[in-house]
Amino acid sequence: xxxxxxxxxxxxxxxxxxxxxxxxxNLNHDAMYWYRQDPGQGLRLIYYSQIVNDFQKGDIAEGYSxxxxxxxxxxxxxxxxxxxxxxxxxxxxxxxxxxxxQYFGPGTRLTxx
Amino acid sequence: xxxxxxxxxxxxxxxxxxxxxxxTYDTSDQSYGLFWYKQPSxxxxxxxxxxxxxxxxxxxxxRYSLNFQKARKSANLVISASQLGxxxxxxxxxxxxxxxxxxxxxxxxxxxLQVIP
Numbered sequence: 001x002x003x004x005x006x007x008x009x010x011x012x013x014x015x016x017x018x019x020x021x022x023x024x025x026n027l028n029h030d031a032m033y034w035y036r037q038d039p040g041q042g043l044r045l046i047y048y049s050q051i052v053n054d055f056q057k058g059d060i061a062e063g064y065s066x067x068x069x070x071x072x073x074x075x076x077x078x079x080x081x082x083x084x085x086x087x088x089x090x091x092x093x094x095x096x097x098x099x100x101x102q103y104f105g106p107g108t109r110l111t112x113x
Numbered sequence: 114x115x116x117x118x119x120x121x122x123x124x125x126x127x128x129x130x131x132x133x134x135x136x137t138y139d140t141s142d143q144s145y146g147l148f149w150y151k152q153p154s155x156x157x158x159x160x161x162x163x164x165x166x167x168x169x170x171x172x173x174x175x176r177y178s179l180n181f182q183k184a185r186k187s188a189n190l191v192i193s194a195s196q197l198g199x200x201x202x203x204x205x206x207x208x209x210x211x212x213x214x215x216x217x218x219x220x221x222x223x224x225x226l227q228v229i230p
Contacts, residue, residue, distance in 0.1 A: 040222065042206075090158060100161055101148065104158035104160075
């Protein structure tokens, strides 16, 4: 079945460590996105990519990095520079960059100990 | 100013009754799109329904319909015949921008719906 997978579902990290969240899609979508969700808030855009080997910063990119080497994959690295990384992270994809409905993966809950 | 406003943090509805979740938006673009997503406790965001700014008829998808009032800049979600499985957070979102490039999607803060048996 086509869809978006994110792993792991839960992730624990010690302060000062970098950690990478995985996002894979087999929908043949061109565009992919990373959002952060904090309790009581909507989603905020971290990074997006409209095409392979290209990505752009969203509203809250500081302390995060991404790569888009393959169409199917858009991993997010939460670096030690991110001051408050504990949150729920959602990956999404759409057929074309911004022109189509975004479909979401199941999310990764990151907790910094 | 908030781009998307959902004024109801939480709502209750009796099973089998209809419920309306409010959403107002703010944009100066002529071309934009409005979405509703459902987020159950598992966390995944599930796409429910879409309305384009030029669509003259209200969008419907099964038990979901979008009450689009362009002049009032509102895009309320109506769920008919509520079911226990409808208990979840519901987010309104808007896509705006120029065609041909990236169009940003902005999300509201959500409404928590609880269906009572």
